[in-house]
Amino acid sequence: MKDETSQVEQRVKRYWYSDGIGELMGGGMFFLLAVYFSLQQYLGDRSLVGGMLQAGFILFLIGGVFVGRRVINIVKTRITYPRTGYVEYRTNNKNANLMRLLSFGVAMTVAMVSVFVVRRFDSIDAMVAVTGVLVAVIFTVKQGLTSGVGRFYFLSATSLVLGGLLSMSGFARGYNLGLFYGLMGIALAISGGLTLRRYLQENPMPTEAVNE
Amino acid sequence: MSDDLRGLNDLDRLIHEPARLLIVTILSAAASADFLFLQREAGLTKGNLSAHLSKLEEAGYVKIEKTFKGKLPLTVCKLTAKGQKAYTAYRQQMQMFMDKTG
Numbered sequence: 001m002k003d004e005t006s007q008v009e010q011r012v013k014r015y016w017y018s019d020g021i022g023e024l025m026g027g028g029m030f031f032l033l034a035v036y037f038s039l040q041q042y043l044g045d046r047s048l049v050g051g052m053l054q055a056g057f058i059l060f061l062i063g064g065v066f067v068g069r070r071v072i073n074i075v076k077t078r079i080t081y082p083r084t085g086y087v088e089y090r091t092n093n094k095n096a097n098l099m100r101l102l103s104f105g106v107a108m109t110v111a112m113v114s115v116f117v118v119r120r121f122d123s124i125d126a127m128v129a130v131t132g133v134l135v136a137v138i139f140t141v142k143q144g145l146t147s148g149v150g151r152f153y154f155l156s157a158t159s160l161v162l163g164g165l166l167s168m169s170g171f172a173r174g175y176n177l178g179l180f181y182g183l184m185g186i187a188l189a190i191s192g193g194l195t196l197r198r199y200l201q202e203n204p205m206p207t208e209a210v211n212e
Numbered sequence: 213m214s215d216d217l218r219g220l221n222d223l224d225r226l227i228h229e230p231a232r233l234l235i236v237t238i239l240s241a242a243a244s245a246d247f248l249f250l251q252r253e254a255g256l257t258k259g260n261l262s263a264h265l266s267k268l269e270e271a272g273y274v275k276i277e278k279t280f281k282g283k284l285p286l287t288v289c290k291l292t293a294k295g296q297k298a299y300t301a302y303r304q305q306m307q308m309f310m311d312k313t314g
Contacts, residue, residue, distance in 0.1 A: 008234070008238060011253070081286070085250070086281060086284075087246075089243060
């Protein structure tokens with residue numbers, strides 16, 4: 001019985017990812033990060049705009065997550081909820097907080113170990129390698145393990161490969177990071193786009209309203 | 213009748229019914245879910261789901277609210293604290309029964 005209950009619970013969790021909208025939005029965020037890092041490299045730290053970009057990074061991230069979440073909700077309200085229904089997820093239960101803490105702990109440990117290992121090789125861009133590992137850990141722990149959606153492991157592997165390859169490319173760090181986020185953005189957009197296409201094919205808009 | 217089987221008499225029959233058990237399990241995994249989602253996940257007809265939800269609402273296990281998400285009308289269902297408690301107790305009883313009977 002426990003297994004069947006867990007299956008139902010995981011199916012409810014997986015529902016959030018069933019339309020690929022989250023990945024499309026994530027891809028958009030990654031594109032913005034690609035532009036951000038490339039611009040910063042192009043302008044340099046000493047220019048006014050470059051300095052402003054560097055100082056505003058945290059604001060950019062927080063704002064991006066906030067706006068992204070809003071946009072996902074708006075798009076889901078138009079596409080997903082009328083087709084397959086609405087689910088509101090618990091945000092502050094103990095397990096979710098523990099999982100976040102665990103993800104953060106694992107990510108930080110992996111990052112520290114990666115920095116230590118990568119620093120031993122002068123020809124490697126540690127920043128992009130560590131970013132690749134961090135993004136891979138987030139996809140595996142936060143997305144893959146909690147939701148059981150297989151394509152997140154593929155995205156995780158893509159991040160590892162891209163981080164590894166770009167760390168040896170010899171490009172300037174900003175362009176390297178820009179390339180990493182740009183290519184990951186494409187991977188997310190493809191994954192999200194294909195998922196959305198399949199979702200729309202399998203779930204046409206109902207002709208009569210159910211929620212009345 | 214053995215004590216193990218007699219324990220089944222104490223089960224909450226409102227939750228024990230398969231369709232209602234599925235509804236309550238789905239609702240326990242989320243903060244709330246709408247009628248359409250429940251209908252699809254539980255594989256029930258509109259009338260059937262309505263009837264089961266009414267029974268759960270009468271018992272105070274489920275709260276049903278009509279609301280809007282943007283312009284979209286939604287009938288949102290939520291497990292109450294009483295419903296959550298009853299579901300947890302039911303799961304514990306079933307687990308005990310299965311542990312005993314192996």
